[in-house]
Amino acid sequence: xxxxxxxxxxxxxxxxxxxxxxxxxxxxxxxxxxxxxxxxxxxxxxxxxxxxxxxxxxxxxxxxxxxxxxxxxxxxxxxxxxxxxxxxxxxxxxxxxxxxxxxxxxxxxxxxxxxxxxxxxxxxxxxxxxxxxxxxxxxxxxxxxxxxxxxxxxxxxxxxxxxxxxxxxxxxxxxxxxxxxxxxxxxxxxxxxxxxxxxxxxxxxxxxxxxxxxxxxxxxxxxxxxxxxxxxxxxxxxxxxxxxxxxxxxxxxxxxxxxxxxxxxxxxxxxxxxxxxxxxxxxxxxxxxxxxxxxxxxxxxxxxxxxxxx
Amino acid sequence: xxxxxxxxxxxxxxxxxxxxxxxxxxxxxxxxxxxxxxxxxxxxxxxxxxxxxxxxxxxxxxxxxxxxxxxxxxxxxxxxxxxxxxxxxxxxxxxxxxxxxxxxxxxxxxxxxxxxxxxxxxxxxxxxxxxxxxxxxxxxxxxxxxxxxxxxxxxxxxxxxxxxxxxxxxxxxxxxxxxxxxxxxxxxxxxxxxxxxxxxxxxxxxxxxxxxxxxxxxxxxxxxxxxxxxxxxxxxxxxxxxxxxxxxxxxxxxxxxxxxxxxxxxxxxxxxxxxxxxxxxxxxxxxxxxxxxxxxxxxxxxxxxxxxxx
Numbered sequence: 184x185x186x187x188x189x190x191x192x193x194x195x196x197x198x199x200x201x202x203x204x205x206x207x208x209x210x211x212x213x214x215x216x217x218x219x220x221x222x223x224x225x226x227x228x229x230x231x232x233x234x235x236x237x238x239x240x241x242x243x244x245x246x247x248x249x250x251x252x253x254x255x256x257x258x259x260x261x262x263x264x265x266x267x268x269x270x271x272x273x274x275x276x277x278x279x280x281x282x283x284x285x286x287x288x289x290x291x292x293x294x295x296x297x298x299x300x301x302x303x304x305x306x307x308x309x310x311x312x313x314x315x316x317x318x319x320x321x322x323x324x325x326x327x328x329x330x331x332x333x334x335x336x337x338x339x340x341x342x343x344x345x346x347x348x349x350x351x352x353x354x355x356x357x358x359x360x361x362x363x364x365x366x367x368x369x370x371x372x373x374x375x376x377x378x379x380x381x382x383x384x385x386x387x388x389x390x391x392x393x394x395x396x397x398x399x400x401x402x403x404x405x406x407x408x409x410x411x412x413x414x415x416x417x418x419x420x421x422x423x424x425x426x427x428x429x430x431x432x433x434x435x436x437x438x439x440x441x442x443x444x445x446x447x448x449x450x451x452x453x454x455x456x457x458x459x460x461x462x463x464x465x466x467x468x469x470x471x472x473x474x475x476x477x478x479x480x481x482x483x484x485x486x487x488x489x490x491x492x493x
Numbered sequence: 494x495x496x497x498x499x500x501x502x503x504x505x506x507x508x509x510x511x512x513x514x515x516x517x518x519x520x521x522x523x524x525x526x527x528x529x530x531x532x533x534x535x536x537x538x539x540x541x542x543x544x545x546x547x548x549x550x551x552x553x554x555x556x557x558x559x560x561x562x563x564x565x566x567x568x569x570x571x572x573x574x575x576x577x578x579x580x581x582x583x584x585x586x587x588x589x590x591x592x593x594x595x596x597x598x599x600x601x602x603x604x605x606x607x608x609x610x611x612x613x614x615x616x617x618x619x620x621x622x623x624x625x626x627x628x629x630x631x632x633x634x635x636x637x638x639x640x641x642x643x644x645x646x647x648x649x650x651x652x653x654x655x656x657x658x659x660x661x662x663x664x665x666x667x668x669x670x671x672x673x674x675x676x677x678x679x680x681x682x683x684x685x686x687x688x689x690x691x692x693x694x695x696x697x698x699x700x701x702x703x704x705x706x707x708x709x710x711x712x713x714x715x716x717x718x719x720x721x722x723x724x725x726x727x728x729x730x731x732x733x734x735x736x737x738x739x740x741x742x743x744x745x746x747x748x749x750x751x752x753x754x755x756x757x758x759x760x761x762x763x764x765x766x767x768x769x770x771x772x773x774x775x776x777x778x779x780x781x782x783x784x785x786x787x788x789x790x791x792x793x794x795x796x797x798x799x800x801x802x803x
Binding site: 218305306358359362366372373374376380383384385387389390391392405406407408409411412413414415416417418431434435437438439 | 528615616668669672676682683684686690693694695697699700701702715716717718719721722723724725726727728741744745747748749
């Protein structure tokens with residue numbers, strides 16, 4: 184293989200396994216028709232950084248802060264207090280309570296979350312998200328989020344497309360938060376962004392589609408293969424993720440009639456990645472060998488992590 | 494315009510309005526970027542015939558008949574009795590009761606409907622649907638359903654694509670019933686088929702996606718613009734339908750920032766169409782002038798209706 188095709192990948196067994204799979208799907212006696220070459224990618228932690236917090240949480244906390252500034256009576260109630268003080272530990276504790284079976288604080292978060300878009304039409308929300316990305320900076324790396332994509336994965340998207348694949352994002356994050364920027368940062372258009380969704384309603388008076396104050400579904404774990412079928416109607420040949428919640432999607436691709444390739448990004452680099460971690464990926468890493476996941480080591484397999492500063 | 498581009502359309506003001514709109518979107522000072530040229534098409538009654546009954550009803554009644562033959566104790570209960578006797582009036586009456594506020598019989602129908610796919614994986618259902626279409630014949634016209642597409646509309650799909658449009662089906666009918674055949678009869682791949690949906694669940698044991706015994710949503714009326722946004726993330730520039738349930742989709746396209754084109758197929762041909770009708774389209778036809786729908790008369794605007802027999 185030509186080094187130039189995946190320049191940010193080191194010449195390791197991982198890269199060679201990817202190249203062998205893609206070449207086998209695209210050419211030769213076992214080639215798959217181009218229209219069936221579908222690849223799906225988790226977003227947070229797979230295509231861009233998700234530490235110290237998912238980008239959407241940064242956006243949401245900023246909006247909550249604005250709400251509390253406009254209505255100071257809210258500043259002593261959660262989640263606005265966390266947003267105003269910048270003490271986000273309460274948010275993390277609410278998620279932990281959820282996993283312990285107590286959804287009281289998570290319910291408070293979701294109500295405040297869906298309140299931010301309630302009544303907006305989809306074009307208004309897209310404009311608000313686009314405005315955020317024009318100025319927001321990563322709190323640790325101090326670069327625009329739009330520059331904190333994983334360069335080797337962007338190269339992999341293009342490499343797959345050159346071999347006839349169609350690539351989709353399948354994010355646990357919220358779909359319409361990503362759609363305004365995926366074309367410019369990943370080369371993936373909005374119709375190929377799958378993700379968690381806010382409720383929608385048609386507004387007869389204006390002919391617009393607006394958000395309702397509800398979550399429609401949370402696109403994680405077993406919901407990912409369901410959303411993939413709903414949106415695409417094909418089983419992927421390649422899936423890439425980085426967490427336990429990606430396991431059903433990885434297994435779904437892996438266990439198709441044509442054995443797919445399942446890539447599991449392992450954030451094991453203590454120098455170049457923003458925050459090495461196994462938390463939330465422990466089950467996937469432990470099961471990788473048995474389930475046939477190809478583990479991608481940030482430390483060993485990637486020659487560079489982020490694009491060079493522009 | 495070159496007659497050859499839409500050979501099954503007569504040279505009428507309707508055809509000239511379509512050509513003027515498409516040319517204006519694709520070229521000249523007001524052209525729209527190609528990626529935003531999205532067109533959406535209802536299916537039953539817009540892209541193919543829906544009379545005397547929607548094709549999917551033919552499929553479902555055949556399956557119910559098989560169920561009743563395998564378990565004769567069911568043959569005296571509805572909807573199996575209707576399927577076995579061929580007396581489908583009970584089904585029509587159930588729908589009328591629904592509109593009168595009584596969902597008891599419709600509930601029976603839906604339970605029997607979702608029972609047909611309950612537990613099947615998506616590939617198994619696709620195979621069953623494909624087998625049906627290999628042998629099924631239209632009960633009046635005695636041709637395969639796959640030949641009973643509206644030839645002028647198929648030409649319009651190709652004409653739009655030549656002008657950079659991406660075309661989607663947005664059907665009130667069930668999505669996965671259509672997906673196996675839309676590529677061959679319309680040139681539209683499964684990922685661009687939007688429609689009503691059965692519930693789906695991920696089967697951890699096999700890595701497959703299976704149907705659950707429930708309807709996820711009914712893609713008609715105000716749900717159509719909602720599903721369009723969910724699936725595509727863009728507002729269509731052109732929408733085509735033939736019934737009252739298409740009005741929100743037509744209005745959504747028509748009332749965008751770039752005034753879209755809304756086509757309303759009017760089944761007014763008493764000789765060549767299988768069954769001329771206004772029922773179910775009365776509100777749309779009455780509102781056409783006020784809402785700016787371009788009415789397509791089967792009788793006056795189409796030089797031919799179906800493809801020549803093969």
